[in-house]
Amino acid sequence: MSVFPSSGHGRQGRHRSLFSRVGRVFDAVRGRMMAIILLAAMPIALIGGVQAWHSYRATLEAPGNRTDLTVSRIDLELRHESEHLSSLLQAVSRMRLDDAGLRHMLELVQSLTGRHYSQIALADDRGNILSAVGPQKGSPPLGLDAMPRFQGDVGLVALTDPATHVPAYFRITVSTTIYDDAGRPARPGYLTAIMPLSWRSAILQASDPRLDLVQQNGPVEIWVVDSHAHAAVPLCSDCNWSLQPPERIMQWARATLAMGEEQAHITLPDGSFSIGRVQDGVHVLTMTRRNAGERHAVVMFAISLVSSGLLLLMGLLGASKSADVLVITPLRQLTTSVNQWQLGGMYDVRSNWAMPLEVRQLAHAFSKATRKLARHEKRLERAQARQELLLREMHHRVKNNLQIVASLLNLQAGRIRQPAAREEFAQARDRVRALATLHRYLYADGELYSLNMQSFVRELCGQIMHAIGESDEGRITLDIRVDDLLMVPDQAVPLALIVTEAVSNTIKYAFPDRQHGTLEVGLRALSGDRACLWIADNGVGMAAVRNHPGTEEGRSGIGMQLIRGFARQLGGELQMFEENGTRYVLVFPLKQPEQDETAG
Numbered sequence: 001m002s003v004f005p006s007s008g009h010g011r012q013g014r015h016r017s018l019f020s021r022v023g024r025v026f027d028a029v030r031g032r033m034m035a036i037i038l039l040a041a042m043p044i045a046l047i048g049g050v051q052a053w054h055s056y057r058a059t060l061e062a063p064g065n066r067t068d069l070t071v072s073r074i075d076l077e078l079r080h081e082s083e084h085l086s087s088l089l090q091a092v093s094r095m096r097l098d099d100a101g102l103r104h105m106l107e108l109v110q111s112l113t114g115r116h117y118s119q120i121a122l123a124d125d126r127g128n129i130l131s132a133v134g135p136q137k138g139s140p141p142l143g144l145d146a147m148p149r150f151q152g153d154v155g156l157v158a159l160t161d162p163a164t165h166v167p168a169y170f171r172i173t174v175s176t177t178i179y180d181d182a183g184r185p186a187r188p189g190y191l192t193a194i195m196p197l198s199w200r201s202a203i204l205q206a207s208d209p210r211l212d213l214v215q216q217n218g219p220v221e222i223w224v225v226d227s228h229a230h231a232a233v234p235l236c237s238d239c240n241w242s243l244q245p246p247e248r249i250m251q252w253a254r255a256t257l258a259m260g261e262e263q264a265h266i267t268l269p270d271g272s273f274s275i276g277r278v279q280d281g282v283h284v285l286t287m288t289r290r291n292a293g294e295r296h297a298v299v300m301f302a303i304s305l306v307s308s309g310l311l312l313l314m315g316l317l318g319a320s321k322s323a324d325v326l327v328i329t330p331l332r333q334l335t336t337s338v339n340q341w342q343l344g345g346m347y348d349v350r351s352n353w354a355m356p357l358e359v360r361q362l363a364h365a366f367s368k369a370t371r372k373l374a375r376h377e378k379r380l381e382r383a384q385a386r387q388e389l390l391l392r393e394m395h396h397r398v399k400n401n402l403q404i405v406a407s408l409l410n411l412q413a414g415r416i417r418q419p420a421a422r423e424e425f426a427q428a429r430d431r432v433r434a435l436a437t438l439h440r441y442l443y444a445d446g447e448l449y450s451l452n453m454q455s456f457v458r459e460l461c462g463q464i465m466h467a468i469g470e471s472d473e474g475r476i477t478l479d480i481r482v483d484d485l486l487m488v489p490d491q492a493v494p495l496a497l498i499v500t501e502a503v504s505n506t507i508k509y510a511f512p513d514r515q516h517g518t519l520e521v522g523l524r525a526l527s528g529d530r531a532c533l534w535i536a537d538n539g540v541g542m543a544a545v546r547n548h549p550g551t552e553e554g555r556s557g558i559g560m561q562l563i564r565g566f567a568r569q570l571g572g573e574l575q576m577f578e579e580n581g582t583r584y585v586l587v588f589p590l591k592q593p594e595q596d597e598t599a600g
Contacts, residue, residue, distance in 0.1 A: 033323045034316055041312065048308070052301060059297040063288045064265040067274030070213065070220055070286040071263060074235070075278035077210055078170075081195065082279060085117070086154040086172050089191045093176035096183055102176070102191070103131045110134055114203060118169060118194040122178075125188045134194070142192060148175050158280045159194065166226050166233045167282045170195045197224060197282070198237045214239050221287045225275070229253035232285060245285055249273050253285055330355040334363055341370055405432050430467055434460055434500040435493065450486040450593040453495075453523055457482045460496060461521055464503050476511060481522035485531065488591050494566035495523075495533065501559045501566075502535040502584050510539025510582060517581075531590040536583040542576070 092105050099122065106120045110133050119139055121132035127142030148155045155173035160166065173192040180186045201214040213220055214236040221241045223232035229250055234241040244250070249266075253275045256264045263276035271289040278284055290298070340346070355363070410429050437460055458480045470476050487495070499521065511517045520536045563584070567574040572588025 033327070034320060037316060037319050041315070045308070045312065052304060056298070056301045059294050059301070060267060062294055063272035063290055064267045064274065066220075066288045067265050067272050067286045068263065068276070070222065070288065071274050071276035071278065071284060073213065074222065074284050074286070075276075077213075078197075078279040078282075082156060082170055082172055085193055085195055086156075086174060088113075089120075089172065089174045089176075089193060090154075093174055093191055096177075096179050098179050098181060098186070099130065102178065103133065106131075106133045106191075116196070116203065118196055120191075120193045122176075123173075123190040123192055125190070127190065130189070136194060139194070142171075142173060142190060146171050146173050146192070147190065148173060151175055155192075156280050158197075158282050160226075161233070164226075164231050164233055166224055166231050168197050168224075168233070170197060170280065198233070198235055200238050201236060202238055219289050219291060223285045225253060225283050225285050227257070227281075227283065229257050229275070229283070229285075235284065245273070245287065249285070249287075257283065327356060327359070330359045330363075334359065334366065338366065430464060430500055430504055431497060433463060433467065434496045437463060437496075450488055451492045453485045453487050453492065454482045456492070456496070457499060457521060457523060460499060461503055461519075464500060465507065468504065468507050470507055475514065475516050476507060477516075477518045479518055479520040481520065481524075483524050485523060485525055486593055487531075488593055491570060491588075491591055494569045498533070498563050498566045498584075498586065499535065501563050505559050506535065506537045506539065506582065510537045510541075512540060515539070525590065526587070529590050529592065530587060533586040533588075534584060536581060538581040540581075541578045542582050 088109055092102065092109065095101070095105060097105060102122050106122065110117060110120050115134065117134055119132050119134035119136040121134075121139065122130045123142050124130055127147060129139055129141065132139060143157070146155045146157045153175070155171070157171050158167040159169040159171055161168035171192060171194050173190050176189050176191045177185050178187050178189045199210060199214050201211065204211050204214065213222065218239070221239075222235035223241075223245055224235055225232045232244055232250070234243065245253075252266055252273070256275055263274065265272060265274035271287050273285065273287050275283060275285045410425075412425055416425060437456070461478055461480060465476070465478060503519065503521065506519055510519075517537055517539050520534070522532075522534045522536075524532050526532055564574060567586050567588070570586070570588040572586050575585045577583040577585070
C-alpha cells in the first residue's frame with residue numbers, strides 16, 4: 001500500500017495545527033497588540049535596516065573601491081613617468097648634436113634624474129647601440145616593436161626579467177638625427193631609455209604623489225604579475241611588502257585573466273584585492289586593508305543590529321506587560337465577573353485608574369444592564385410563581401370538578417335499570433376518572449409541564465380494576481411494564497384514554513365465564529424520539545368476544561373508534577394482533593418537555 005497519501009494527510013494536519021496555533025496566538029488581545037506594534041514599527045525598522053545595510057555594504061566595498069582606484073592610479077603614474085622620459089628624449093633629439101654631443105647630453109639627463117634609469121643610449125637606424133649611459137651596459141639591439149613607426153612617434157615596450165618572467169622595465173624610444181661636426185644632418189638614429197618598472201620610496205621626493213602608495217608596512221601593497229599570473233614581484237622594492245600575494249589570490253587572478261577581464265576585485269576578511277591592466281599591457285595586483293574607521297564601522301553595524309533587536313524585543317516585552325496590566329487584566333476581571341453573574345453570582349467590577357476609558361464604560365454598561373436584568377428576573381420569578389400557583393389551582397379545581405362529574409355519572413348509573421345504558425354510564429365515568437387522576441398528578445406532584453408515566457399508568461390501571469370489581473378477586477393478573485418516562489400533558493391525556501378503553505374492554509370481555517388470565521400494559525421509549533405502548537392479554541381474543549352472546553357489537557365498536565381516534569391524535573401507528581389473545585401496539589412520536597419547563 002502506498003504511503004504517499006498518508007504523508008500528504010500528515011502534512012495537511014501539521015499545517016492545520018500550525019495555523020490553529022498561530023490563530024490562537026492572534027486571537028488574544030496581547031497577540032493582536034504585539035502584531036499592531038510590529039506593523040507600526042516595521043516601516044521604520046525596515047527603512048533603518050535598509051540604510052544600515054547600504055552603509056554596511058559601502059563599508060565592505062570601500063577597500064575594493066580603493067584597490068580599483070589604486071590600479072588606475074598606478075596606470076596614471078606610469079603614463080606620466082613614461083611621457084616625462086619621452087619628452088626629455090625628444091628635447092635632446094632636437095638639439096642638432098653629433099655622436100659626442102648626444103652622449104654628453106645623455107649623461108647630463110641621467111645625472112639630472114638621479115641616475116634613476118637603467119640605461120639611456122644612442123642607436124643607429126638599424127637599432128644597434130652606439131653609446132650607452134647608465135648601470136646597465138650590455139643591451140641587445142632594438143627590436144622592431146621598440147622602434148617608432150613614424151617621425152614624432154614614441155616606441156614603448158615592456159621588458160621581462162629573465163629570472164622571474166615578470167615585466168621589470170619599460171623601453172622608451174624616439175627618433176633622432178645625428179649631425180656632423182659642421183652641424184649638417186649625417187644619418188638617422190634613435191634615442192632609447194630603459195625605465196625600471198619598480199619604485200623606491202627612498203628616492204621619491206617629498207612632493208611626489210606616489211609617496212602615499214609606497215609606504216613602509218602601509219595599508220596598500222602592489223605586485224606586478226606576469227600575463228598568466230603565475231609569478232608576482234612587489235612594485236616597491238624597499239617598502240617591506242610581501243614578496244608574493246596569498247596563493248588563493250593568485251588562483252583567483254589566474255582565473256580572472258583566463259576569462260579575459262580587464263579589471264576585477266574581490267573582498268576577503270583580511271583585505272580587498274584588485275587586478276588590472278596598466279601601461280603597455282602590464283598587469284598589477286593591488287591589496288588594501290580596512291582602516292580603523294572601516295573596522296569601527298563594521299563593529300558598530302553589528303552592535304547596532306544586536307542593540308536594535310534587543311530594543312525591539314524589550315519594546316515588545318514592555319508592550320506585552322503594559323497590555324497585560326492596562327488592558328488584559330481589566331478585561332479578564334470583567335469577563336470573570338460576567339461569567340460569575342451568568343452562573344448566578346454577583347456582578348461586581350470596580351473601576352480604577354488602570355482601566356482604559358472604554359473598559360470602564362463597558363463595565364458601567366454591564367453594571368446597568370445586570371441591575372435591569374436582575375429587576376426583570378425578579379419580576380419574572382414573581383410572575384412565574386403566580387402562574388404556577390394559578391395552574392395548580394386550575395388543575396385542582398378541574399380534578400375536583402371531574403370527580404364530581406364522575407360521582408354524578410355513578411349516581412345516575414345506579415338509577416338506570418337497563419344494563420346497556422348502565423354500562424355506557426360506567427364507561428363515561430371511567431373516562432372522567434382517568435382525566436381526574438391525570439389532573440391530580442399534575443396538581444399533587446407539582447409536575448405542571450410533564451407527567452411521570454410509570455406511576456401514573458400503574459395507578460390508572462389499578463383504579464380501572466377497582467372500578468370494575470376485579471382488584472380483590474385475583475382472577476386477572478395485572479403486569480405493568482412502564483419505563484420511568486416523562487410525557488407532556490398534551491400526549492398524556494389521549495394516552496390515558498387509550499389505556500382506559502383498552503384495559504376496560506380487556507377486563508370485561510377477554511376473560512368470559514370467570515376465566516383467569518394476565519393483562520400486560522407496557523410503555524417504553526424507543527430510539528429517534530419515539531415511544532411504544534402495548535396492551536396485551538392471553539384471553540379469548542376479539543373474534544370470540546364478538547361472537548359472545550353477552551357482547552354488543554355497537555358498544556365494542558365505539559371503544560375501538562375512540563382508541564383509533566386517540567392514536568391519530570398522538571400521530572402514531574396502531575396495530576392489533578389476535579394470536580393467543582389480543583395485543584394492541586401503538587408507536588408514536590414522543591414530544592420532549594421544554595427545558596425551562598422541566599427546570600422549573
